[in-house]
Amino acid sequence: MSAIKGQPNKQNGSSNTRSLLVVGGVIVIGAVLLFGYLMWYVTPAENMEMVKIIAITSDGCIAETLDGYSVNIGKCQAQPGEYVDALVDNKLKERAAAMNPTS
Missing domain, CATH: 1.20.5 (Single alpha-helices involved in coiled-coils or other helix-helix interfaces)
Incomplete structure (x- = not known):
């Protein structure tokens, strides 16, 4: 209306x-x-890197990159202390560096 x-x-x-x-x-x-x-x-932006296995868990192998970042690389057939080539997410390392600016 x-x-x-x-x-x-x-x-x-x-x-x-x-x-x-x-x-x-x-x-x-x-x-x-x-x-x-x-x-x-x-x-992810994955690159192949040489990593050192530091632990084996139920979620996969935990490795340390040559620049000191701990990453989960999934299932592996290595023992702690061995060096293997693995795909490592560079963006994960960037986020870790942003959270810890002293490294």
Whole structure:
């Protein structure tokens, strides 16, 4: 109903379409930003490194890289004290260095 008698209340269908486009655009932008964050900061950047096995646990072998970081390399067939080549996540080392700035 209109506030002035005799004038019909006209509603535009374009306002509903516009609001749906805005919401859809915000969702797409959020999805692109989330995808970028996951690809840049979360995905591992693994390199093959020589590591020294320091312990064998139920979760896998714990090894120490040559620059002093402890990493879990998964199941291995080595004994503590042996050196093996293993895939090591460099981003894990970067996060560890950020948490301990004295190293």
